[in-house]
Structure formats: structure tokens, C-alpha cells
Amino acid sequence: MSPRARTPLTPASTDPAKIRNFCIIAHIDHGKSTLADRMLQITGIVDDRSMRAQYLDRMDIERERGITIKSQAVRLPWEVDGSAYALNMIDTPGHVDFTYEVSRSLAACEGAILLVDAAQGIEAQTLANLYLALDNDLAIIPVLNKIDLPSADPEKYAKELASLIGGSPSDVLRVSGKTGAGVEELLDRVVELVPAPQGDPTAPARAMIFDSVYDAYRGVVTYVRVVDGKLSPRQKIQMMSTRATHELLEIGVSSPEPTPSQGLGVGEVGYLITGVKDVRQSKVGDTVTDQVKPATIALDGYTDPKPMVFSGLYPIDGSDYPNLREALDKLKLSDASLNYEPETSVALGFGFRCGFLGLLHLEIITERLEREFGLDLIATAPSVPYAVTTDDGKFIEVTNPSEYPTGKIKSVSEPVVKVAILAPKDYVGTIMELCQSRRGILLGMEYLGEDRVEIRYTMPLGEIVFDFFDHLKSRTQGYASLDYEPSGEQEADLVKVDILLQGEQVDAFSAIVHKEKAYAYGVLMTERLKKLIPRQQFEVPIQAAIGARIIARESISAIRKDVLAKCYGGDITRKRKLLEKQKEGKKRMKMVGRVEVPQEAFIAALQGDEEAKKKP
């Protein structure tokens, strides 16, 4: 047993040589949060009594889904050979959508624990994040987790990891976040292998903002990594990009609750509170310096992430619109990557067109809106940004099919991504078939160990956002994992398909699709709507059209009979209540021209083919 740290080092007066900054790179479910929990316990900063599972995951949604959305930084005391160290653990999100946040965390570290489930092996997103870490020259500590599982195969996956990052399989540590086995050695290994931070304590202060969180009580909490100089309480600081100045109302470290300190020195990681209310005033990637003696050169920042996936979010109850606006405004305080602007839809009423980093980001924002703000929402089919050039040379960026120009079009280009899929080798055929059907171009294929393959494709992002992931999962019994990164744009033969109800366009169903898929989309949507829209007092044609050309058509025949033949021995009350109920129902109908459509029908049509989704 290694010694516990009995004399923690004091922030602001810690020798950088005694500091280690590291992060943990792991796939969802590979046990990162559980491992972090054990580290909190073993280093003694959270006592056994106040320990709870996934201690660092603050949001309910994080704890429930077992994923981390926002990064966190915790200072852990540790001792090796009688010498005290301060370890800063920077938690990173594991999902592809949050690569941006991962890269922010990586920039604040000198080392990374590559944590892999000993029963599963490495996954595509972990691989992508590993490459990011290698690009940042981080020291990598390979670790297999969950060795307590009966299905664990550490020998096999140790080989896999060794072949990925070099070194010998015996260098791969084996731990169990659940039982705590191997965690102390891991902390020792961090001290041994992760380089101490470098910086000039006498130079003007420079600290990198790697995260900014909105707290309802304290305003914006900014997480920084000090590179040069020192930050102290009451100091006047300046943001180098905006020149805005603030006073440090509080500065401290998380251990793991916020603990004010006498400041932060070279290499230290902690938080600042200045009283600002909006995360945009404390921009991630910006450099914090001293107002009186400012640094001249800012640290390398990050580029703002560009939204890659767009979707309309609408309240199911139209009167919730102001609440939705307020909720989005609040989320924006802590999530600078969320974009939105008001949008109106004939089918869905008032809502917002929102831009997201990816599909999971969309899903998480929607879920947070529903859970934390009690809203019932419907999201339109996700789309991607298209660059359209018209015949008269005008250039239009289309993030919503409704913005698609009606005139002649010279060219359309769509975003393309590089896709990496990791899966057992038995699924290679079915995965390639799926990718080919989504206009994928094979880049290469590599075996990781004996039976797992990394398959790389370039593919239009628009093909992925629709339902690619669902199909990939169902065709591989859930074994495949996916990662993608932007890889420019390409021209493509794209068209906009509109859906018309009795000649009236239903905006929520317009889609930009590849020409070869237009007919299939038209048939799918017209058939789906035919099943979902109740019969009316007149015949209702449902058409799919490209411009003025009809490509698919269905029709709903008129109602012929809706009268109750009998009134049951004088039970007038029941009959009247039935009519009153129908009348109430009508009030909730959306009108498309003269056609009355229950909102549920639109929602069901947007949610798509539930049966297909239920397939394993």
C-alpha cells in the first residue's frame, strides 16, 4: 500500500516540480467516473461517508446516462517516497460530439491516462481522443479497467493497446475502478511518468481558460491552468482577447468541492470567479493576464466549434414558447457551443432553429430542456449546413431546408467527414454495405489485434445525421463504435424534397437529400403521413415534390360517416360529452390549409419508423 497524502501542498506555493496535470481518456461506459471516484477516496479528499457514485458528475443527466458532459478539474494530494505531490485530474467527455471540450482539457495537461475496458477493448472515440493526446505530446499511461469482470481479457487488450501506442503489453496497468485494485499504483505511475509543468513564475501572469461553467448562485465559474506567473485573490485581471477587465472575487481549487486559496501558481489548475453572468464573457481558449502588468503574447487558443447539425426544436404546447426561449438562454450561459434562432413552422408553430456540435449534443440539450425545464419538445429531422450557389452566382448557406433557394442552382456542396468505425471483424461486410449505401468512400482498414478492425471512410455528414448510428448499432448487435471528424466539403447532386398536403407545403418535412434518394424519401413520407393523418371531410392528396415536379403521391379518402347511430336509452350526457371531447380535440389540431392534423401525427411522422428502431 502506498502512503496516503497526509500533508497536502498548499495552492499558490507549490513547486511546479511537485505538480502533475493529467486527464483520463475513455469511452462511455469504460468506467472513467468510477475510477475517478476511487481516486477521490484513496487520496482521502472525499471520505467514505460522503462518497456517492460518479461524484464529479454534477448534472442528473450525467449521472444517469453515465457520461460526462462538462469537464471538471480536481486537485488530489498524493505522496511518493515521502515526498508530497499535487495531482490535478481533468475529467474529459468521452463522446465524439465533445472532441472540442476534450481538446481543451488536453491542452491543460502533460499526461493522459488511456482507460480501456478490459472486456471490450478500445473504441473509436477513444482512439480519436488518443490521437488528439498524442498530437499534444502528452505522456500516455495505458490502463485496462474492470479487471474484476469475469469476461475481462486483459492479456488480449494489453496487446492491442501496446500495438497502438508502442511499448510492451506488460507496461499496461490493470485496475478495477470498482474494487480499487491497482488505483494506488496508477497514481504512483502518474507521478513517475507525467512530466512536471514548465513555466516562468516571474513572468507576467498567463492562464489558459479551458472551461467555463454557469452556476445559478455564483455566476460564471472559470477553470484555468496557470502557465506563467501567479493569480491572486482581489487581483485585477484582463481577458487578452476582449481586453475586458474583472476583479478576482474568488480563486481556488476543487478538492473536489470549490476551496478558496491564496492564489494559483505556475502549472496549477483551479477556478476563478469574477461575478460575470455569461460564459461568453469568459471565453474558453482565452488567456487571463494581469491588468497592471499584462503579458504581451496570448497563449494558443482554440477555434470556436462550428455547429455541424441543425434541428428545429418546438414546444409541443405552443404556450411553452417563452419558456423554451428562457431555457435556451440559460443553457447558453454554460454551453457556448449552442446556437439558436427563432423559427416558425406551419406544422409545429413557434420554435427555434438550433445548431449543435453533433447528434449526441442535440440529444443531450433536448433532454436537459425537457428535464431541467419541464418542457415537452419535438425536434425536426437533423440536417447539416449546405453551401448553395445559384445560377446568378449568389452564395447561400442553408442550415434549414426552408432556406433552400427556389431558383436555378449551379451547385450544392455538403460537409464531409472522416469516419472511423471499430468493430469485430465479422461485421466488416455489413458495415461496408451500410457505408456504401450512404455514399461512403473507403479510405482504409486496419486490424487492431486479432479480431477487431478499424474501418475508415469519408462520408457526407448528412448521411450520418439521419439514422446512420441506429443502423450501425442494429446491424452489429451494438458492437460497432463510431467516430467522425470534419473533412471539408464536396459538391453533390442534392435536391430539396417538399411534402405537400392538399397542395400546401408542410415545412417540417422538407428535406435536402441526394437525388437518387429523393424518390425513396418521398414515398416513405407520403406513406407515413397517409397512415398518421386522420380522414377529413374531403379527400386529401399527399404529395412529395422536387420544385414543381411531383415524385410521389398518396391520398386520404374523405370521411363518409361519423355519427353515433344510437343514444342508448336516453344517455344524452354521454353522447354530449363525446362531442365535447371531439371539439376539444379539434382545438389542438394544426391547420395545413384546410386540413386538420393532430400534432401527434406530425410528431409521429418526425420520429419516424418506430418499428425499425426496435429491431435489435
Place this chain on the structure above:
Amino acid sequence: MAGPLPEGRRPAPDGSLPAGITPNVATPLSADVHVPYCRVRCGYCDFNTYTSDELRGSRRDTYVEVVAREIELAHRVVGEAGGLRPLHTVFFGGGTPTLLPAHELIAMRENLASRFGISDHAEITTEANPDSVDLAYLEELAAGGFTRVSFGVQSVVPHVLATLDRTHDPERVGDVITAARSAGLNVSIDLIYGTPGESLDDWRRSLDAVLEWGVDHVSAYALIVEEGTALERRIRRGEIAAVDDDLHADMYEMADDIFASAGLEWYEISNWSRTAETRSQHNLAYWRGHDWWGFGPGAHSHVAGARWWNVKHPAEYERLLTSGITPAAGYEVPTAEERELERLMLGLRVSEGVAAGAVNIATVTELVETGLLNDEAARTGQLVLTRNGRLRADEVVRRLVETSD
């Protein structure tokens, strides 16, 4: 009396009318006697009716005495409100009223007559299964003051009757009608259309039979698959086909054509009659908003705008009455808005229609243009359904009340 009871307010234990309800003796008063017994339960039926093993101690042979208590209560309540008047119609429905001996039905009629009086030429009807009565029974009823019998024939096609769980022999229906006529009773026939598996040709056979029998009155009801019935379960399990509203519409139109060609004119959505005199006065009482007292478990009543309904189970019905408490389970006094909806909903069902009143003229014009309301009648301020309108009466009512708010 089908399905669950409505939710309403709790009635006063003595059954007295709600405050502010004052009967108008100029409004005709009817009596509706529910007899909640059947030999077997038909798979489509969700009426409040019980076979012998479902009765929990309530006895069919003492039913007349129990109903007598409600007649006494009704007489007291209406009398205290100053609303007594002779009965305009009496209707025995069910259930199968003719499961009771004829003298018991007659005894209930006598009891009503002695309390309320019965007006001259009053219509006194009982429902009957074609196989539950014979000439002697029918003659006894006629001698006891009954004027009319309504036979639940439903269909003459064996496979349709089988799906409906009806047990009578269609061959016997002609004979029993002849017997009823010879006993001096007016005869009405009830038909059901749209039974799963019934084709247009099957339906036509039943319609032809009605013409052959030469009856003066016929009711034809579309089969409604009620929740909780055996039929609903069979459809849900996919054992038999679901009912098809379009086929219902075709069948309705066929019936209306065939009846019209034989001199039977529609006077209410589901009722056809040879002359104004042969129309069911009791049926019209519902649509015209008359007063009626419903006797028996699950029966519904209406007096001067108040509506109430009795508890459903015969045992509970009996317990309350023998304790001197009203058997009413709940009541309501509809608001002005609800009354307007009722006025349109009920009035539109009959051929004379309903006065336009305060409804939106533009909506009426639209309904005339779409062929749902009669143009000529609309010009005189009366709303009368066309044949298409009859099939879509619910829509017509909804549109009229939607625009009147």
C-alpha cells in the same frame, strides 16, 4: 345505458329534484322501464344487463316489487315539484323485458297508470326477442294495455347472427310478427348493420326481409364495438375483422334507398316509419327534449333540464330502494352552452330538424354548400340534415358549435 356511467354530482338521498328545476306540465312526460335481464349476453352488447348467475342475490321474480318502490319515489318527487301529468309514452327496454311473464310487465304498466295516469292514445311498447314470445304472450300484453312491440331481429343471415351471439331462428320472425299483428300490436323491427363479416349482400337480405314482413316501423343501427365487450376482445385479438366505417356508410345508404322505395321514410337518423302516426313517440321524446323518468338499474332520466342516472347493479339498486334512498348515482344540470350543444345534437337527428337559433350563418352556408344541410330548410331558418349530413351529423354539430363560441 351502455358503458360506464357519466360522472355527475351526488343526488339528494330522497331523490328530490335539484334546486331551481321546475317541471313544466305542458311538456309531455314519458316512462322508460329498464329490465336488466338476459338469457345470454350477446358479444356486442355493453348494455346494463345480467344473466342469472351475475345477479349477486338480486332476484328476477321480485323485480316488479323493487321497481314499484321507484315508481312510488318518482311519483312523490315529481308531485312535490308540481310536475305530475299523465304519461305520454311508456317503453319497456332491456335487457329482455319479455323474460318476465306478461302479467308482470302489465303490473308495472298498471302501477304507472295508477300513479301518473296514462294519456289517451299513449304508446306503450316493449322490446322483445323474436324467440322469447308467442301468440298467447302477445295477446296477453295487448289485452293489458300494450300497443306496440319492437323485435330485436338484427339480421336474418345466420353467420351474422352467430357473430352477434343471437340465438333466434330467422325463419320464425315472420310468424311472430304475424302473431303480434293478429294480437293488435303495432310492430317495429330493430336491425344492426356492419357486423364483422357482413357483406352488402348479407345486409340486403335483411332489408328485403323487412319489406317482405311489411312492417310500419324499422330501426337500423350501425354496430358500435364498445370497449369491454367480447366482440371488442375478439377484434383486438384479430379473430374477426374490424368494422369499416365506409362499409357502414354504404349500408346506411342502401337501407335508406330500400326503405324509401317501400314507403318507409326516415324521421330520425336511425329510424324509418310508414306514416307520421307509426313513428315511435317514445323515441322522439328523447330528441325533442321531453321529460322522462327512467326506472331500473342504470336507467337515465331527464326532467326540465336536469339529467340523472341510476346505479348499475340490480343488487345495489334494490338495496338503496328498500332503504328508502334514491337509486340515482349522479346528476347534472347542463350549462347554457351544454344545453345549446344538446339542442343541436338532438334536434338535428330528426327529419323536422332544429331552429338555427344563434348559430353562425356563414357556417350554415358552408354546410349547405358541402351538401350536409338542406338548402330549402336553411332559407327558412331551420337546420335539416341531408342524407350525407345524416352520416356525418357529429361533424355538423361540431362545426355549428365551434363557431358559436
